[in-house]
Amino acid sequence: MNKRVTIKDIAQQAGVSVGTVDRVIHERGRVSAEVKEKVLQVMQALDFEPNLIASTLAFNRAIQIGVLMPQLHSDPYWDLPLLGMRRAQQSVRHYGVGLVEQMFDLFSPQDFKRSARALIDQKPDALVFPPIFLKESLELLDHCAEVEVPTILVNTDVEHPQVMSYIGQDSYQSGVLAGKLLSMAMNGAGKVLLLNLDKETTNAKHLMDKEHGLRHFLAQKDENSFTVLRQDVEDFDNPERLDSLLKSLLQQYVDIQTVFVTNSRAYKLVEAIQGLSQAHLPILGFDLLPNNLHFLQMGKIDFLINQNASYQGYLAIKNLTDYFIFKKQMPRVQHLPLDIVVAENAAYYVQREQGN
Amino acid sequence: MNKRVTIKDIAQQAGVSVGTVDRVIHERGRVSAEVKEKVLQVMQALDFEPNLIASTLAFNRAIQIGVLMPQLHSDPYWDLPLLGMRRAQQSVRHYGVGLVEQMFDLFSPQDFKRSARALIDQKPDALVFPPIFLKESLELLDHCAEVEVPTILVNTDVEHPQVMSYIGQDSYQSGVLAGKLLSMAMNGAGKVLLLNLDKETTNAKHLMDKEHGLRHFLAQKDENSFTVLRQDVEDFDNPERLDSLLKSLLQQYVDIQTVFVTNSRAYKLVEAIQGLSQAHLPILGFDLLPNNLHFLQMGKIDFLINQNASYQGYLAIKNLTDYFIFKKQMPRVQHLPLDIVVAENAAYYVQREQGN
């Protein structure tokens, strides 16, 4: 109930003007050592907290956040973080935070490079992007360092001094979690078919980490009973190929009991093997794409691990706002929860994706 | 990049003063129909959005939110929502939102009533509480209606016109989810021991809903193979009693394969049966209490369903802030996700509880 302490109060108590207090707060110099000391002392004594509302109003500066993301609607997974960023921007627009979006072709390093240049040329105050192409991303980070643009990475981490924060999943641990869930579905023994439905150029690190996590969990659980068969499929957009491939694998390895699709493309597998009638083959995939959710509800997919892709984008923008407007620090790494989603609890997560 | 539209711009375009624009915006009256029309038209045309930062600064009013919660540290579960509220208050304190906390004895309706009175006497702008005692809660809501204090319920919903919003879990669905997880742990058949570790006076509705959810799921999954044995234990603070009870139950019903503890007190069960050495008995419980987490990591508890108790509190305060400061609407019911927590993904949720 007691009125808030303002810089005016500080000034009065310290016997100086508000201008001097302001100089102390912002360390603008031009204050004698003794006066500065006195002011700091009074601030401490009165437990002064600057009014951030007034501060942002007076500050009156627009922050432009550069966003470099894969083309919208080119891949359903990559829509999620971008939509999350836009939602976040909406919720902080009053602080003068805006997005400068620049899209690139998900499968073209050249286009990534070109888009990056175009974005930097617009001199954003910060940059957010997923380092899908390692080499080009490192170049971009070097460039950011030159022009002093702080950067947040999403989806994949990269070690680089210019990276202020990484927001994303812990791929290794998601592999471990997959191991746990799949082993539960396997009554004690069996083979896991690990499917990498991806082009070689992208995400290699990711998928490897997941594989390691899975293998580690299964080995530690029961070294002899569980085995993993890995299969990489670059031609994942071709249902016939996928279908025949899977058929032959199941024929060849009769002990395949479950399938682990290492990214968000589990639905492609389900679509491809619709015809394949046989005993239920438990499938675990990632992310709450509409297609995945559909098959989850139908019982064709058993588990989805939600990597909170849209929340990654949301947090990136939120954190940058906190950083610029509220001068808050940011953790170097922010791992988001790995939600276990089954048909019975999917609704809440879907709702959350939309909302916040 | 284009400068934001202000009321000054509107005034200029409409050929009136800012005062008039202000009157139109806040519907303070005293504006002729034609001028009002004109102003609204210009606002529409220029896509005017009031600057909420400036607005809150000028509004300059403190909001006091009354919080009626069980005594801190009387039960570990109930600490969570309160701590969530305090965290939320910290993050919105700059908007002049404060909490007025009033605690009551978790097991005393009389004390609840008394505390409620004391809180209302302080004339808060809104009220948040869990309607643990139904009769007393309805009385309180009636009282709130009289003095026009909008109210948010957490943890349990109650139908009453004065309830602006309910934030909490969907108990029935959490029972369904428990059924899913337990049936996975049971290879096709077996008995679930359902343990209600609670006093009769509290939460009855809750626990019944969970039981119904569980039974419904199991029946629909396989009517004949799964059975449920329910046991209510009011004396849950007595380990010896719990221990001997469980021993005799396991002896009597040899087909008990899993245990479903319907609230956050799974750790009490584990503590009681430490000695009981037998084949692993999968246990499912609720909520991320330190003790529960400890046993989860040790493998004594297999699943925890996280009802996001602390986030419930957080959201309650956040939503009220949005309501009072930003004039946002609130959904009547907000169900939070039911997170499936196992040893392999617990860390993230624990971290989130602390953070946001």
Added chain:
DNA sequence: TTTTCTTGTGTGTGCGCACACACAATTTAA
């Protein structure tokens, strides 16, 4: 010694909005 630069401090304006107040033009009551 005079001039220029540096340092320390205070004053004033504006951010965009909310709200109180002044005051003219009506309208209604006396």
Added chain:
DNA sequence: TTAAATTGTGTGTGCGCACACACAAGAAAA
């Protein structure tokens, strides 16, 4: 018909802070 109340509109101040500017006093340079 005159006084009082009502309606419509504009002006001014303040919310708490950021920042530009003014200006005095002393230090350094000429």
